[in-house]
Amino acid sequence: MGETDRVSDLERRELLEEEVETRGASQWQLVWRRFKKNRTALFGAGILLVIVFMGVSAPFLTFMGVLPDPNSTIFLIDPPELGGGSRALPSIFHPLGTDKLGRDVLSRIFWGAQTALIVGIVAMLLSTIIALAVGGLAGYFGGRVDAGLMMVTDVFLVMPVFLIMLLMIKILSIFVVAGFGLWIVITVLGIFGWPQMARMIRAEFFKLKNLDYVEAARELGASNRRIMLRHILPNALGPIIVVFTLGIAYNILAEAGLSFLGFGDASIPSWGWMINMALEIVSVQPWLVLYPAFMIFFTVLAFNLMGDGLADALDPRLWR
Amino acid sequence: MSKQDVILSVTDLQKYFTVVSRQIIGSKVTGKVHAVDHVDFDVYRGETLGLVGESGCGKTTTARTILGLTPASGGEVLYNGEDLLQIWEKGSKEEKMKYRRKLKLVFQNPWTSLNPRMPVKDIVSEGFNIHGLVEKEDARDRLYDILHEVGLEPYHAERFPHQFSGGQRQRIVIARALSVDPEFIFADEPVASLDVSIRAQILNLMTDLQAKKNLTYVYISHDLSSVRQICARVIVMYLGQMVEYGPVKAIFEEFQHHYTEALMKAIPVPDPDRSRERIVLWGEVPSTINPPGGCRFHTRCPAAQEKCSKEQPPFTKAKKGHYFACWYPVA
Numbered sequence: 001m002g003e004t005d006r007v008s009d010l011e012r013r014e015l016l017e018e019e020v021e022t023r024g025a026s027q028w029q030l031v032w033r034r035f036k037k038n039r040t041a042l043f044g045a046g047i048l049l050v051i052v053f054m055g056v057s058a059p060f061l062t063f064m065g066v067l068p069d070p071n072s073t074i075f076l077i078d079p080p081e082l083g084g085g086s087r088a089l090p091s092i093f094h095p096l097g098t099d100k101l102g103r104d105v106l107s108r109i110f111w112g113a114q115t116a117l118i119v120g121i122v123a124m125l126l127s128t129i130i131a132l133a134v135g136g137l138a139g140y141f142g143g144r145v146d147a148g149l150m151m152v153t154d155v156f157l158v159m160p161v162f163l164i165m166l167l168m169i170k171i172l173s174i175f176v177v178a179g180f181g182l183w184i185v186i187t188v189l190g191i192f193g194w195p196q197m198a199r200m201i202r203a204e205f206f207k208l209k210n211l212d213y214v215e216a217a218r219e220l221g222a223s224n225r226r227i228m229l230r231h232i233l234p235n236a237l238g239p240i241i242v243v244f245t246l247g248i249a250y251n252i253l254a255e256a257g258l259s260f261l262g263f264g265d266a267s268i269p270s271w272g273w274m275i276n277m278a279l280e281i282v283s284v285q286p287w288l289v290l291y292p293a294f295m296i297f298f299t300v301l302a303f304n305l306m307g308d309g310l311a312d313a314l315d316p317r318l319w320r
Numbered sequence: 321m322s323k324q325d326v327i328l329s330v331t332d333l334q335k336y337f338t339v340v341s342r343q344i345i346g347s348k349v350t351g352k353v354h355a356v357d358h359v360d361f362d363v364y365r366g367e368t369l370g371l372v373g374e375s376g377c378g379k380t381t382t383a384r385t386i387l388g389l390t391p392a393s394g395g396e397v398l399y400n401g402e403d404l405l406q407i408w409e410k411g412s413k414e415e416k417m418k419y420r421r422k423l424k425l426v427f428q429n430p431w432t433s434l435n436p437r438m439p440v441k442d443i444v445s446e447g448f449n450i451h452g453l454v455e456k457e458d459a460r461d462r463l464y465d466i467l468h469e470v471g472l473e474p475y476h477a478e479r480f481p482h483q484f485s486g487g488q489r490q491r492i493v494i495a496r497a498l499s500v501d502p503e504f505i506f507a508d509e510p511v512a513s514l515d516v517s518i519r520a521q522i523l524n525l526m527t528d529l530q531a532k533k534n535l536t537y538v539y540i541s542h543d544l545s546s547v548r549q550i551c552a553r554v555i556v557m558y559l560g561q562m563v564e565y566g567p568v569k570a571i572f573e574e575f576q577h578h579y580t581e582a583l584m585k586a587i588p589v590p591d592p593d594r595s596r597e598r599i600v601l602w603g604e605v606p607s608t609i610n611p612p613g614g615c616r617f618h619t620r621c622p623a624a625q626e627k628c629s630k631e632q633p634p635f636t637k638a639k640k641g642h643y644f645a646c647w648y649p650v651a
């Protein structure tokens with residue numbers, strides 16, 4: 001322990017401080033650098049950005065009076081020179097016209113973006129938590145744990161899920177106050193959306209748990225929990241992200257489907273409901289179906305395109 | 321050496337893997353891999369013991385069994401007099417953690433033994449964090465000290481494994497092992513997958529660390545020249561069994577077993593599949609599933625006679641500390 005040791009310590013400290021300064025942003029910069037090389041993913045992200053903007057800005061735009069209230073039927077009695085009335089044609093006051101009940105279609109498209117994103121993402125988060133617990137434990141522990149959990153998963157896979165969802169929504173709606181209908185839809189989608197992902201996660205955990213670096217962690221004395229969360233999960237992230245984005249897209253479609261069948265929450269603007277209502281008057285004004293259909297199509301496309309690119313971008317092995 | 325110098329004492333260690341084939345209902349045991357078959361040896365404190373033999377002879381499995389990474393099929397392992405196999409099987413968490421810390425494995429392949437999603441700082445700090453060896457505010461200093469000890473720079477801490485060369489990766493693997501202040505290290509072919517030009521550096525690093533920290537090594541290797549360079553004593557294994565052991569000089573110059581002789585004469589060739597060299601002898605290595613009876617080497621031994629295939633040769637003393645298992649020894 002001479003003077004020299006101290007000096008080299010000081011030197012090292014300095015180097016450390018420089019490192020810390022440059023660090024914070026750098027990992028995310030690397031992610032972004034990788035992500036933007038992927039044209040299709042970038043395109044997907046671009047579309048998504050527009051949709052997120054629509055969803056986020058809807059309440060503000062409405063509050064500021066730029067967009068009319070999406071639920072207000074007041075336009076029904078507006079004089080025609082203000083573009084009012086039900087099923088009005090596009091005009092300066094209602095750029096996309098009004099629907100059967102005289103509500104502003106553009107405003108409903110904006111608010112619908114919010115609904116779609118919330119449903120898609122929150123329901124998928126719920127599904128992912130269940131899938132991680134079920135698939136992760138099954139794959140990691142194997143044996144009986146695996147057999148039991150996979151049996152449950154298989155039961156969910158062979159059930160007529162959509163019918164059961166309809167039933168559950170009907171039953172739950174009895175107990176839930178109006179206005180929370182959307183959360184029923186989200187919960188039900190989340191509860192039924194995990195089995196495919198759980199199988200995939202199980203397979204990944206099963207494969208990864210035998211790798212050298214996982215054994216190295218065990219050899220170091222890491223707990224099962226730590227091994228699963230810090231060593232296996234991060235390495236299974238790629239496929240999980242891909243399935244996650246696909247799942248969001250699926251949920252958006254499913255919400256639209258449920259609404260279309262009349263099982264959504266009618267008090268909340270949703271693209272599915274819009275199609276439902278527009279179909280009743282499709283012979284008169286077919287374009288009213290096209291707006292929400294177009295939005296659903298692009299939102300689903302955006303998530304699908306982004307998945308792969310995101311999975312790649314989060315893989316440190318591919319960073320340059 | 322006197323009795324109290326023994327740090328690790330392995331007696332009759334066995335590890336069999338069962339080969340299972342799936343039936344329509346359930347599964348059936350169709351064979352047994354004799355990965356480690358009645359292995360006995362002592363390791364003295366502060367020494368380097370070599371463990372050599374062809375690929376698949378059970379070197380890694382010996383280490384993994386002693387370390388409790390796979391349950392033993394039989395035998396006894398005493399570490400400083402404590403029964404390790406019992407501790408792995410039914411010891412308390414504290415006991416297990418204590419020996420997880422004292423005995424460490426340096427993995428065979430630095431390309432697969434580092435988590436690709438973890439920066440080096442997390443890989444190296446994980447050990448002392450799990451074992452609670454340093455206060456939070458000292459963790460950084462400790463990390464840099466360890467990196468410094470294995471010849472890495474502070475800025476390496478932020479990088480990910482794929483950004484390093486093989487030699488540097490092995491330094492990280494060594495750093496991870498050192499992070500918990502071990503006493504005993506199994507070094508499983510630490511340089512076999514590395515470029516020939518940097519093997520010496522890593523070996524020097526390991527011997528320096530041994531002297532500095534008073535470590536005991538079991539050095540597993542194919543590379544006989546490095547074994548000769550750093551080991552005091554050597555064990556030669558064949559198909560899960562020990563065939564000869566003794567001081568390094570005796571093994572290299574006065575070998576008695578025909579398998580040892582074959583190893584000495586073999587030239588390592590690069591193995592393209594495994595990015596490292598391996599020893600290639602003539603003939604087929606018999607399967608470790610239901611291996612040949614008698615002396616296991618008799619299917620390939622140039623000096624084999626009838627007795628060899630019938631009876632298993634016992635260990636015979638050549639001279640002090642040098643034993644071999646052969647009916648018709650070389651010299």
Ligand SMILES: Nc1ncnc2c1ncn2[C@@H]1O[C@H](COP(=O)(O)OP(=O)(O)OP(=O)(O)O)[C@@H](O)[C@H]1O
Pocket residue numbers: 337353354355373374375376377378379380381382428608
């Ligand atoms: N988990 C396992 N299940 C079944 N058999 C195994 C398992 N692990 C190892 N074996 C077998 O046990 C034998 C010994 O393997 P081990 O890895 O210990 O050999 P090794 O001497 O380390 O070889 P190498 O030089 O290639 O590393 C081999 O026949 C191997 O196929």
Ligand code: SF4
Pocket residue numbers: 577578579615616617618619621622623624625628633645646647648649
């Ligand atoms: S016992 Fe027989 S077969 Fe085995 S090494 Fe000796 S001579 Fe060869």
Ligand SMILES: [Mg+2]
Pocket residue numbers: 379380381428508
């Ligand atoms: Mg090995």
